[in-house]
Amino acid sequence: MGPVRARFAPSPTGYLHIGGVRTALFNWLLVKRHGGQFILRIDDTDSERNKPEALQPILDGFRWLGIHWDEGPEVGGPVGPYFQSQRLEGYKEAAYRLVREGKAYPCLLSPDELKAEREAAEKSKRPYIHRGPGRTLAPDEAMKRVLENKLPVRLKVPEGKKIVLEDLIRGRVEWDADLLGDPVILRGDGRALYNFATVVDDAAMRITHVVRAAEHLSNTAVQLVAFEALGAALPRFAHVPVVNEPNSKKKLSKRDMAKFVTPDIKAKLMSLGHTAEQIAARDDLNPATVAFYKELGYLPEGLVNYLGRLGWSLDDHSEIIPIDQMTSNFSLERVNDSPASFDPDKLYWVAGEYMKSLPVEKKLEGCIPFLKRAGVWGENESPARLEQLRRVIVAAGDRLKLFSDILQYGLPILASQVTIDEKSFAKRVTKEGVPGHLAAFVEKMAALPDFETGTLEEALKAHATEKGFNPALLIHALRVSTTGIEVGAGVYDILSILGKDEAIQRIRVALAKAGQA
């Protein structure tokens, strides 16, 4: 395969949709695999709906994911402009040219007449296939009428022909041209319709591969007619299946994704400073958008891997496929025909796999912003404090799957105030005999020559043996009294990271609390 020119054409909606990214990714992968250009073309012809500031989140999303475009907004390119709102004249010219060549004609019927035709067809249960009376006008006359009366323009669909598409994913798809109505390509006011504008642009931009969502498959028939009329080289088409909601046959939509914000995720977002109202309303806090995953500290590499594997497979067993491997092996042939459900659980797992292999320095870098937002990290922390955080991250190990997980594993150690989970406290500290053991062991801890994990473990086990109780008793009590919770890194790690003074101080506070209880 020669160089590929593929494009993704989002509308500036203010957010980057997860399903859209998946389609864009397939385009991008195809380009990376075969060489060529990935083009971003902004479909902003709907001026009421599109606001300029609504583009930025989309660009940000792609950049965060590492999906860079060779031509498009902010980078330019040889076949620009890359905003459809700036290409309006071209569509009009193209439509007029087709009228002059007798391949398109003015729509002579009023909206009411059109409506009546359609209703009559429906009533007699015949499919409505529009063939306008303007079809037979001589080109000169047709052009004159278009200009003088500001009439919409319709494309002539050829009669008695089969329209054939060799789709790279679907295979051969055929339509009977006689079952297709003549579509409007230009409104009365001179603005083009999507089906036409996209063809004009794909031709002008010399797109070789149109890789897009399956919902456009039916549109392809009239687009094929438009390409033919324009005399433009036909690109190859590949219609990728849509992404569905988790465990559902419904297309992934922003509106229905709120229910996938679990109480845990919600709590996390709230500790990052978002209110419940914001979580319910903001696009970037919605699981159908890319920004949501950035907000929660997913590694972009993980998201890309997950999305790339959604509907495409390398072989019968590969799940973690680094981007280089994906780009060098991607092929449209291995894209599935059927829709795929988005699975947040699997994405979480993939993200964790990537986090596992991330160097500690990078984890540090990624976690700090979250700690800052949670209010436990300042602008100029001391080297000692940084070292402490590093140790927290190392101790957390594989438990850290997302950067935001540092909130769960780091906060209890790093925060100056211990937040006690009462249930855990009652279960592990305020228990018969436990405060006594704890108090006794604190004295031993105070006398320890150092606070290394090995030293601590040895001391604790010796102490338990000496007093004749199960070390687990003290281990749990120590964990809860120093961090307030029952889960987390190894208790010796926690104590050691805290340091002798802080650890003992925390235990004394807990002891006082237990005494009062």
Place this chain on the structure above:
RNA sequence: GGCCCUGUCGUCUAGUGGCCUAGGACACAGCCCUUUCAAGGCUGCGACACGGGUUCGAAUCCCGUCAGGGUCACCA
């Protein structure tokens, strides 16, 4: 409704006529490891939508049915 697309474990998938009593992964359950939670190891649960053909043989080919989705706009 017409036309078009799709249909393998709950989910993502492997499978292109015999390697399939259908493989892997996520999730789930149990066990092991273990101070908790993760991680890891082992085991389990669990699918070819249905009905006809073709064939010595079908998840794979054909037809039909059913189900889901898309599209039929002077929306994108």
